[in-house]
Amino acid sequence: MHSKVFKMTLAGTALALTLAASHALAQARVDPPPPADLKYAIKAQQKGLTLEGEANVKWRSGDGKYSLTSESRASILGRINENRSEGLVDERGLAPEKFTEKRFRKDPYTVTFDRAERAIRFTEGKQSYPIKGGEQDRASAPWQLAAMARGAPGKFVAGSEWRMVVAGRRDTETWVFKVAKTEKLRTPMGPVDAVHVVKTAAGDAKEQQIDIWLAPAHAWYPVKIRFSDNDGDDTVEQTIAKITTR
Numbered sequence: 001m002h003s004k005v006f007k008m009t010l011a012g013t014a015l016a017l018t019l020a021a022s023h024a025l026a027q028a029r030v031d032p033p034p035p036a037d038l039k040y041a042i043k044a045q046q047k048g049l050t051l052e053g054e055a056n057v058k059w060r061s062g063d064g065k066y067s068l069t070s071e072s073r074a075s076i077l078g079r080i081n082e083n084r085s086e087g088l089v090d091e092r093g094l095a096p097e098k099f100t101e102k103r104f105r106k107d108p109y110t111v112t113f114d115r116a117e118r119a120i121r122f123t124e125g126k127q128s129y130p131i132k133g134g135e136q137d138r139a140s141a142p143w144q145l146a147a148m149a150r151g152a153p154g155k156f157v158a159g160s161e162w163r164m165v166v167a168g169r170r171d172t173e174t175w176v177f178k179v180a181k182t183e184k185l186r187t188p189m190g191p192v193d194a195v196h197v198v199k200t201a202a203g204d205a206k207e208q209q210i211d212i213w214l215a216p217a218h219a220w221y222p223v224k225i226r227f228s229d230n231d232g233d234d235t236v237e238q239t240i241a242k243i244t245t246r
Contacts, residue, residue: 030093031150032061032143033219035246040238041188042072047234051075055238059143059221060246064089068139072238080104085139087113092134093147099137099167111137111167125170135165135172142212142222145177145197150220156195176200177212185213185224188241194223218243 040055053074060067067086074080081104087097097115102108110123118131136144144164149156156162162177180196194213213224223240 029151030089030091030144030147032066032089032094032147033059033150033221035060035062036219036221037244037246038221038240039242041241042074042236042238044074044236045234051077053077053080054241055081061089066094066140066143068143070139077104083139085137087140088115093151094136094140094144096135096137096140096167099139101138101169109169111169113137113167120167120172122167122170127171129167129172132165135167137167141166141175142225145212146214146220146222149195149214149216153216153220161200162197175210183213185239187223187239189243192223192240193217215240219245 036059038057038059040057042051042053042055044051044053051074053072055070055072058067058069065087066089067084069084070082071079072081081102083099083101085096085099088095095115096111096113098113099111100108112121113131113135114121115131119128120131120135121128141164145162148162156179158179158181160179162179164175164177165172166175176199177197178200180198182193183196185192185194192215194215197212197214199210199212209226209228211224211226211228212222214220215223218240221240221243224238226235226237228235
């Protein structure tokens with residue numbers, strides 16, 4: 001009898017310690033970067049045409065909230081993209097509530113993260129998707145990655161993988177990021193050491209390639225992002241030119 005009680009006590013203690021450790025990990029694994037204004041130089045290859053321009057990003061976080069606004073302009077074409085992501089910051093990191101985007105020659109769309117009903121809804125799609133925790137939009141994803149790296153830099157090493165569900169224009173999909181290596185980038189603000197992270201394709205799927213470089217010495221801000229289509233002919237690359245902390 002005493003042996004049974006002793007085993008139950010040990011099991012209960014082990015469970016309590018496991019839950020406490022899990023809770024501590026959840027609290028420690030995300031740390032959003034401090035507020036800043038970031039300016040990027042843009043270089044794009046579109047159907048054989050080379051375009052240059054700039055992007056301005058305003059990142060704000062604090063008091064359990066965050067907001068992210070971005071505007072990109074290219075020579076000749078003018079404004080080619082503008083988006084905004086805003087929401088909360090919880091134990092999993094960024095928790096978007098609303099994302100809006102307007103691309104060049106396309107109608108704007110909105111993704112709503114209804115946390116009361118625990119559902120993600122799209123203005124361009126009738127189907128909704130459940131919120132389980134940790135979901136991102138296309139703008140917040142690189143910043144969530146930065147928050148995860150800041151929260152657990154010792155685990156953000158070459159070969160490690162980081163997953164998140166990301167809401168697009170009409171649906172959601174799982175993005176898997178794999179940490180590659182640290183590289184020295186040439187940027188308008190000088191050489192910057194950055195950790196190269198690659199969004200890997202799921203199985204044999206031909207998806208858009210996304211490369212992100214995060215700079216540990218600069219609060220893990222995304223200092224370079226490159227989007228490439230399936231065949232690599234069209235690419236958009238933005239490289240940090242200036243960081244102004246707020």
